[in-house]
Amino acid sequence: MIKWLFLFSLAAIFYLWLKGKKQVQFDSEQANKASAKQAKIPDPEVMVQCQYCSVHLPKSDAIAREKCFYCSQAHLQSLDATGWLGSAAWRLSPNQDSRPQGVDPDLLVIHHISLPPGGFVDRNCTGFIVDFFQNKLDSSLHPYFQEIAEQKVSSHFLISRQGEVFQFVSTQNKAWHAGLSSFFGREKCNDFSIGVELEGDSDHPFEDIQYQALAKLTSELQAIYPNLHFAGHSDIAPGRKTDPGIQFDWEKFQAKADISVDKLPFGLHSR
Missing domain, CATH: 3.30.60 (Wheat Germ Agglutinin (Isolectin 2); domain 1)
Known part of the structure; x- marks a missing residue:
């Protein structure tokens, strides 16, 4: 009798061991399935x-x-509701303030700038202009930079020699680009204008890619400001400023931008 009880106990122990082993295996498989399912989510x-x-x-x-x-x-490629162009490189300038209440820009003023003068001819100097408009220009890098170190200026846009467009000020705000100026009897042109700087000077032709970028920018701005007229800095500040200068081809700009001649009140001749 004792022998059969012993054998029965062994059988029971084996059964419980086998059942536990299968349960562990089952639990492991279920855990693996759950992990795999979770990994797929x-x-x-x-x-x-x-x-x-x-x-x-x-x-x-x-x-x-x-x-x-x-x-x-x-x-x-469009100007957003805050006056910023998505395709431009945004470089916020502190040199700005609000336009008079209710005034939208109806004039685009074209400038030229080179830092240092003529420096773009043999190297890329666009970064100096960007720094200048952000009051970050290191005056120790060039004697000319020391001369302009105290100036606080900006423009809405800059077009580099490579055709890259930078934006420093929202078109809804005033950039400090025109200075003492007048447009057919309207003083303080900063109040109602958008300033666009072209990297260059009066001694070298502007690059074709700059005209292309300017024409594209003009189209994007006119979509928001359909009453824009176009002038050079020298047109609104005669005797004080000479830019964009004789190298700027107004006929080429007019043709590429498809602007009607009546939007160019100072004509198509280079000046």
Whole structure:
């Protein structure tokens, strides 16, 4: 009798051991399945907002530019509701203030700038202009920089020799580009104008890619400000300023930008 009880106990122990082993195996398989299923679930898509139209879209579908996102190339190339151009490189300038209440720009003033003078001929000097408009120019780098170290100026846009467009001030605000100026009896042109600087001088022709960029920028601005007229700095500050100078081809600009002649009140001749 004792023998059979012993055998029965061994059988029971073996059965319990076998059952426990199968349970462990089952639990392991279930855990693996759960892990595999969980691994297949993708992380939630990060959503971003279009800077231009405010629509929300997956980040992977958006166009990223200057820490902003756009839902389409058309919106990237447009001026947004805050007066910033998506396709431009944004470099905020402290040299700005508000326009008079109710005043929208109806004049675009074309300038030229080179830092140092003529420096763009044999090297890339665009960064100096960017620094100058942001009050960050290191005056120790060139004697001319020491002469202008105390100046506080800016422009809405700069077009480099390579055709890159920079923006420093929203078109809704005043940039400090025109100075003492008058446009057919209207003083203080900064109040109602947009300033565009072309990297260059009066001794060297501007690059074709600069005209292309200027024409494209003009089209984008006219979409928001259809009453824009166009003039040079020398037109609104005669005797004091000479830019954009004799190297700027007004006929070429007019043709590329497809501007009607009546929007160019000072004519198409270089000056």
